[in-house]
């Protein structure tokens with residue numbers, strides 16, 4: 563048995579996407595910008611996918627911009643709002659300490675370019691307080707960007723309240739919804755969201771394709787110069803097979819969202835109950851306001867990387883945080899932001915499941931993970947000090 567429990571890093575593509583992509587690659591090879599009928603056929607297919615995605619999100623098709631994925635969409639949304647803000651003398655940007663690096667690194671760069679950035683703290687459960695957002699907004703605030711759901715600890719943020727505050731104060735509100743789209747219900751118009759990023763490979767679509775939704779009337783600056791694709795806001799020949807694959811995967815995910823969330827949520831809760839039995843362990847994130855497929859634990863006295871390697875050998879693909887930070891020895895900025903000490907943040911495990919996972923797999927993980935944790939603790943000098951009482955337990 564090999565269990566894939568790293569769906570927050572990426573998902574295995576579903577048949578819905580693979581089937582339409584294969585057909586598209588065989589049959590629709592034209593460039594949508596060409597005037598001949600082969601090109602116009604491609605333009606029609608592109609338009610249909612744009613309309614389908616807009617409908618699922620509760621947007622207008624004019625508000626959908628295709629990008630190379632979530633990172634590009636985040637970069638473009640933030641840079642664009644910063645640039646247009648600066649033109650009006652607004653050089654203050656607000657975000658949180660638990661954002662994805664696509665957001666945090668863009669904000670860091672902008673800070674070096676002369677913008678002022680406020681990164682809000684989150685509560686111990688990983689949730690942003692809307693009143694903190696309201697208090698941070700100033701006359702010169704150009705943008706508030708808060709992620710919809712966190713990629714490490716799965717917390718769902720109070721997006722409606724934050725969006726309402728921003729609309730009232732006339733500040734642009736962007737949300738990185740890469741972990742949320744296809745997993746929880748979203749309607750951008752009803753929820754007063756001005757900009758939203760999504761990425762197809764997080765909901766069983768292809769990698770390297772995403773969307774930036776931008777509400778009508780919100781100006782958008784292009785990162786990539788060239789042709790007039792995406793109404794001049796994103797140059798480059800459209801990746802049509804990926805775009806139709808994304809549309810199909812999104813429609814499929816949304817059509818089965820309720821049943822999937824119910825099934826996956828029940829598996830998640832069983833897994834959480836099982837792993838909570840491990841002594842000196844801690845569930846990170848909120849127990850209720852959480853993505854259906856996210857489980858994130860810290861185990862005292864062990865190191866995340868060794869845990870991952872041993873789990874892989876036992877047939878479990880997991881992660882120690884975000885895919886981008888594993889491989890570096892820095893503890894997760896998200897776990898530090900919810901108040902965990904460095905040594906505890908190092909021993910974290912993220913299991914992200916979806917509807918492809920089975921109850922049998924959950925049972926296997928509930929048996930195998932405590933055994934691996936035990937094994938590592940037995941050879942850990944840190945654990946020895948903890949059990950001898952030389953250093954105090956933190957969890």
Ligand SMILES: *Cc1c(COP(=O)(O)O)cnc(C)c1O
Pocket residue numbers: 570571630631632633634636662664709711712713738739740741761762763764770771772
């Ligand atoms: C995966 C992810 C991204 C990056 O998306 P890519 O399509 O891989 O560039 C951005 N934000 C969050 C929250 C993510 O989980």
